Amino acid sequence: MIKVSNLRKAFGPIQAVDEVSFEVAKGETFGLLGPNGAGKTTTIGILVGAQTADSGTVEIEGAGDARSRQIRKLIGFVPQSLAIYDELTAEENLKFFGLLYGMGGSELRDRVAAGLDLSGLTDRAHDRVATFSGGMKRRLNLACGLVHRPSVIFLDEPTVGVDPQSRNHIFETIEQLKDHKCTIIYTTHYMEEASRLCDRIGIMDKGHLLAVDTLDSLVDKCGGESTVKIEFAKPFGAHGELVKSFKSRSPFEEVAQFASLGTELKAVHVERADLETVFLNLTGRTLRD
Amino acid sequence: MILAIAQKDLKLLWRDKAAMFWTLGFPILIAVLFGSIFGGSSAAAKIKIAVIDQDQSPKSERLVERLRQKTDALDVSTVTLEDAKNQVRKGVLVAYLVIPSGYGEHSNPFAASQSKLVLGIDPKRSAEQGYLKGILTEAVFQELQEMFSHPTQFRTEIAQQRKLIEADPSFAKPEKQKLLKFMEQAEAFVQSIPSTQGSRNGGLRPPAIEVQPLGETASSPKSAFEITFPQAIIWGLLGVVTTFAITIVKERTQGTLLRLRVAPITPASMLAGKAAACFAACAGVMVALLALGAIVFHVRISHVTLLGLAVASSAICFVGIMMLLSVLGRTENAVAGSSWGVLVFCSMIGGGMVPLMAMPAWMQQVSAVSPVKWAILALEGAIWRGFSFVEMLPPCSVLIVLGIVCFAVGAKLFQARKD
Ligand SMILES: Nc1ncnc2c1ncn2[C@@H]1O[C@H](COP(=O)(O)OP(=O)(O)OP(=O)(O)O)[C@@H](O)[C@H]1O
Ligand SMILES: [Mg+2]
Numbered sequence: 001m002i003k004v005s006n007l008r009k010a011f012g013p014i015q016a017v018d019e020v021s022f023e024v025a026k027g028e029t030f031g032l033l034g035p036n037g038a039g040k041t042t043t044i045g046i047l048v049g050a051q052t053a054d055s056g057t058v059e060i061e062g063a064g065d066a067r068s069r070q071i072r073k074l075i076g077f078v079p080q081s082l083a084i085y086d087e088l089t090a091e092e093n094l095k096f097f098g099l100l101y102g103m104g105g106s107e108l109r110d111r112v113a114a115g116l117d118l119s120g121l122t123d124r125a126h127d128r129v130a131t132f133s134g135g136m137k138r139r140l141n142l143a144c145g146l147v148h149r150p151s152v153i154f155l156d157e158p159t160v161g162v163d164p165q166s167r168n169h170i171f172e173t174i175e176q177l178k179d180h181k182c183t184i185i186y187t188t189h190y191m192e193e194a195s196r197l198c199d200r201i202g203i204m205d206k207g208h209l210l211a212v213d214t215l216d217s218l219v220d221k222c223g224g225e226s227t228v229k230i231e232f233a234k235p236f237g238a239h240g241e242l243v244k245s246f247k248s249r250s251p252f253e254e255v256a257q258f259a260s261l262g263t264e265l266k267a268v269h270v271e272r273a274d275l276e277t278v279f280l281n282l283t284g285r286t287l288r289d
Numbered sequence: 290m291i292l293a294i295a296q297k298d299l300k301l302l303w304r305d306k307a308a309m310f311w312t313l314g315f316p317i318l319i320a321v322l323f324g325s326i327f328g329g330s331s332a333a334a335k336i337k338i339a340v341i342d343q344d345q346s347p348k349s350e351r352l353v354e355r356l357r358q359k360t361d362a363l364d365v366s367t368v369t370l371e372d373a374k375n376q377v378r379k380g381v382l383v384a385y386l387v388i389p390s391g392y393g394e395h396s397n398p399f400a401a402s403q404s405k406l407v408l409g410i411d412p413k414r415s416a417e418q419g420y421l422k423g424i425l426t427e428a429v430f431q432e433l434q435e436m437f438s439h440p441t442q443f444r445t446e447i448a449q450q451r452k453l454i455e456a457d458p459s460f461a462k463p464e465k466q467k468l469l470k471f472m473e474q475a476e477a478f479v480q481s482i483p484s485t486q487g488s489r490n491g492g493l494r495p496p497a498i499e500v501q502p503l504g505e506t507a508s509s510p511k512s513a514f515e516i517t518f519p520q521a522i523i524w525g526l527l528g529v530v531t532t533f534a535i536t537i538v539k540e541r542t543q544g545t546l547l548r549l550r551v552a553p554i555t556p557a558s559m560l561a562g563k564a565a566a567c568f569a570a571c572a573g574v575m576v577a578l579l580a581l582g583a584i585v586f587h588v589r590i591s592h593v594t595l596l597g598l599a600v601a602s603s604a605i606c607f608v609g610i611m612m613l614l615s616v617l618g619r620t621e622n623a624v625a626g627s628s629w630g631v632l633v634f635c636s637m638i639g640g641g642m643v644p645l646m647a648m649p650a651w652m653q654q655v656s657a658v659s660p661v662k663w664a665i666l667a668l669e670g671a672i673w674r675g676f677s678f679v680e681m682l683p684p685c686s687v688l689i690v691l692g693i694v695c696f697a698v699g700a701k702l703f704q705a706r707k708d
Contacts, residue, residue, distance in 0.1 A: 048551045072553035083544030087304045088297070099293035100552040128304075144548070 001026050002047070002152065003182060009042055016042040017053070018207035024200075026061075029174070031198030033188060033275065035287055038204040040187040041080050044154050047185070048077045060152060065174040072102060076150025078142050080157045082216035086130040090121045090140050093129060094147050101148035113144035118173055120166065135162045142170060147258075152183045159193065171197065189287060191275035201275070203282055210282045215275070222281050223273025225250040233264035290554050294562025295569065302532055302570055311528035312574050319582065320514065320521035324586060327513035335364045336417055339373040339385040346393030353388070355428040362424055362467065376653050377409055383417050384410035386425070392496070404496035411502070419453040422469050422498055427471065429496055462587055510673045511589060516644045518582035519668040523641040525574040526603065527632045530611040531625060533567040537615035537703070560700050564608050571604035575668075592671045594683050599667035602688040606660050609692030612699030616706065628639045635659040645669075663687045 002024040009017040017039045024030040032040045041105040045051040047058055049066025058065040067070055084093045098108045116122045121132075129137060142158050155174070159167045174197055177184060188194055194201050195215055202212040210272035211222060225247035232242055248254050251270045259265060279287050302308055340356060342349050357365050368376070374387035387407040406425060410418050451472050454465060510516050540546040549559050578594070582588035590596055614631065618624040636642060638652070639661025645653060656662040667684040670676030 050547050050550050066551070069553045071552065075551065077548065077551045079544055079547050081544045083548045085297070085301065085545060086543065087301050092297075092300070096293060096297050097548065098554070100290060100549070100554060102290070103552070 001059075001061055002030075002185070003057075004043075004047065004058040005057045005059075007043065007046060007058070007184055008054045009039075009046060009051065010054055015207045017046070019162065020056070020204075020207075020209045022202055022209060022212050024185060026183055027178075028199045029178055029184040029186060031186050031188060031194040031201040033191060033194045033201055033203055033279070033287075034204030035189055035285075037206075038189075041156055043204075044077075044156050044185065044187060048075055048154050050077075073148075074150055074152050074213050075081055076145045076153040078153075078155045078158050080160070082137050082141050084137065084141055084144055087128060089126050090116060090119070090129055090132075091125040092170060093140060093144055097144045098147045103148055111149065113145050115140075115147045116241040118146065119143040120169060122198055135166050138162050139166055139170070142173070146173075146177075150182070153185070155176060155184065155186045157187055157189070159188070159190070191279070191287065194275060198218035202273075205279075205283050205285075210276075218275070218278050219273050222278045224277060224281055225249050226273060227269075227271040228254060229254065229269040229271075230258060230265060231267040234265045236263050291558050291562040294549075294559060295566035298533070298536060298563060298566035299569060301536060302529075302566075302641075305532065308528065308532040311604060312525050312532065312570070313577065315528065316521035316574070316578055319524055320517040320582065321586070323520070324512070324514040324517040327517070335360075335362065336383045336420065337364045337366070338384050338421065339366050339368045339376065341367070341370045341373060341385060341387045343390045344388045344392040345390075348393035351426055352392075355431060356386075356424070359424060359428070362420075363561075374409060376393060377411070384408055384421055387501075406496050406498050407501050408498055409501040414674045416641045418500065423454075423468060423472065425498055470635070489585065510646075510669075512587065514586040515583060515588050515669075515673045516646070518586070518588050519665045519672065520641050521643070522575050522578050522603075523636055523639075523664060525578055526571055526607045526664070527629075529570045529574055529643075530607050530614065530632060531628045532622050533535060533563065533570070533611045534615040534617075534628045535621050537563060537612075538618065538621050541619075542621060553629075556704055557700075560612070560703070564612065564696065567608045567611050568604045571607050571643040572600055575600045575603065584621065589673060590671070591673070591675065593677065595676065596668070596671035598681055598685055599664075599671045602667060602685040602692075603664040605693035606664060606688035606695075607696075609695030609699070610660060612703070613695040614699075616699055616702040637688075638662075640665045648690060660688065660691055663691075 004023070005021045006016070006018050007020040020039070020043055022030070032043065034040050042051065046053045047060075047066065049072065060066065060071050061074060063071055066075060085096070086089075090097065091112055094112040095108065098111055103111060113122075116125050119136070119142065121136060121140060121143075124132070124136070129140065132140070138161055142155070145155075146153070159170055162170065171193075174184065174186070175273075185206070186193070186197060194243075198215070200212060201216050201218060203210045203218070211218060213221065227245070228248055228251045229243065229245045232244070235242055236244070244258075246254075251272075255265075255270070257270055276287060302312075338356075340353050342353055353365070353367075355364055366382075370385070370387065373382065376382040377385055385408075387409070389405055389407060392404050392406070406429075408418070408421060408425070410421070444641075451469065454468055454472075540549065550556070561573040578589065579588070579600075583590050610632075615624060617627040617631075636659070637658030639645075639656050640648065641661045644658065645662060645665060648656065663684040667681060667688060670681050670684065674680075
């Protein structure tokens with residue numbers, strides 16, 4: 001369980017995090033969705049104890065914040081920028097970070113092997129990171145944060161710069177972690193990732209957490225109307241239309257109404273609002289401007 | 290945990306080929322190159338002495354001339370007795386020889402009283418003393434070569450000196466060999482004199498060599514390598530310090546510091562890991578260079594324990610300096626540049642380039658502000674200056690205190706710095 005209350009953090013004149021509060025239940029995957037500079041990394045940095053907040057409190061597993069050594073042991077952190085040693089091999093990196101968490105012996109060996117497997121680098125295990133491609137480094141960066149079997153995991157844009165195949169591999173890993181009842185906080189500016197992985201999503205912009213809810217509720221509450229397009233078998237209505245497009249808050253009821261009029265419907269397209277629209281409605285901007 | 294960090298840092302140093310060059314290759318080059326340019330061991334094979342001829346007789350002049358001719362073994366100068374004493378005390382000369390007036394008369398083998406030569410030398414320098422006695426005896430015997438004599442006394446004298454020299458570990462090899470060869474020749478010469486032809490008057494009595502002990506003389510390096518190896522060690526330390534200072538900023542710039550901060554280790558143990566690795570690297574470089582110097586270039590390691598103390602305190606000092614330098618900049622280039630600048634300056638005024646010995650007096654005083662001076666002093670103290678434990682204390686405590694202060698300040702600044 002993670003409980004964040006009234007977090008604030010400023011860098012000079014920039015209020016990077018402004019009165020952010022949310023809760024994440026045990027075993028839940030929580031997404032922080034927001035554009036560049038929204039304050040996602042800063043928020044995560046405070047949660048994992050890498051930065052100190054100006055004010056506000058964080059409580060992890062009901063046992064205080066990340067200043068406590070006990071809590072730190074539970075936390076797995078995958079930073080947004082690469083944080084691995086270029087001059088060490090993939091295996092040595094994993095081993096070093098395992099050692100930092102007090103692992104050793106056969107447990108460490110198993111976890112290093114699992115980390116290599118997770119990052120798809122088993123056959124490059126003894127090569128130096130400096131010789132890896134960007135995507136390979138990214139995957140190793142992810143594995144290094146998970147090597148000690150953390151139960152509370154912070155992933156800061158782990159898929160940036162990764163090819164679609166590796167990205168899928170990362171998604172599968174995260175889904176496995178969900179199966180293992182890990183609590184996950186995941187930041188991204190891709191709404192597809194948030195939709196696919198996260199149980200609940202917080203939308204962030206300019207340091208503010210604008211809305212927090214499940215994908216469905218967010219769309220219901222902030223997405224606005226769905227787009228409906230009906231194709232008729234025969235010309236319909238006063239103007240003899242073959243196609244009718246309109247927006248509606250309750251698309252299926254309206255479609256049912258048309259059907260009840262006795263006209264033959266050839267096709268019905270209902271497009272629900274998505275996170276993009278949610279974001280647009282909340283901020284007046286699209287996610288990527 | 291500390292061990293894991295230390296191990297990782299040593300591995301990084303080992304893999305960094307450029308850093309390895311600056312920490313080992315370059316210093317070895319310096320030591321060997323300058324050691325050879327400034328004479329290496331050939332200059333050391335000569336023993337510098339002053340001869341004071343108070344007799345001024347033809348006989349004494351002939352003896353002085355004989356000593357002068359031994360150019361491969363001796364470097365003979367003539368000064369006043371006062372100057373000679375001073376120079377021996379300062380370590381400029383190894384010894385002085387006084388030929389007292391009356392030597393010419395007394396050295397007649399048939400004279401009633403025995404003639405006398407006075408050798409002024411630090412009694413601690415037993416090896417040089419034996420060597421000089423041997424050379425003097427040889428010179429005197431050459432004078433008496435024509436005369437028949439009883440050689441037993443000479444033989445025992447030679448045997449004694451030979452033992453003395455063979456037993457002395459601080460005696461450099463080339464000198465030892467030269468001397469032993471001379472001993473052999475002398476022995477052969479003595480053997481050629483039939484002992485039955487001893488004079489009825491009690492035989493030849495060579496002049497007695499009276500040793501005038503001069504306590505507390507300054508030691509001097511035996512070879513240029515004994516100067517250049519401590520200097521090379523300094524260069525090696527500068528290489529280690531710069532490399533580690535860079536690895537600390539690098540942790541920051543490559544983001545791994547973030548992981549270290551989030552891991553369940555205290556900042557103190559993280560820095561302790563760094564310090565341990567840096568200490569091991571410093572000590573390793575020093576031991577490697579000293580071993581090379583001792584084995585290949587005959588650098589004397591007279592006090593292993595004191596040398597250990599010098600190595601440990603220098604390492605502590607430079608670990609502290611490393612910590613302080615690592616916070617001088619935010620990027621690797623900034624830290625590399627500023628570290629190198631600061632360190633080369635310290636080295637320049639501290640005797641890492643121009644030997645302390647060769648500095649003018651005012652410069653030697655200025656050099657006290659440089660940690661390099663104290664490190665060189667400690668190392669030289671245990672190599673050729675013949676420091677006692679008490680004499681080692683000042684440089685070593687300066688090094689340790691400076692190291693601790695620098696580390697504390699550096700660590701404080703490091704932790705105060707937020708990204
Ligand atoms: N160390 C810092 N010093 C100064 N300003 C900073 C620092 N870190 C973050 N900021 C500022 O805080 C704001 C939030 O940054 P943050 O990195 O948290 O955004 P983000 O949501 O992670 O963005 P992105 O998607 O680009 O990673 C930005 O305006 C940024 O300029
Ligand atoms: Mg970010």
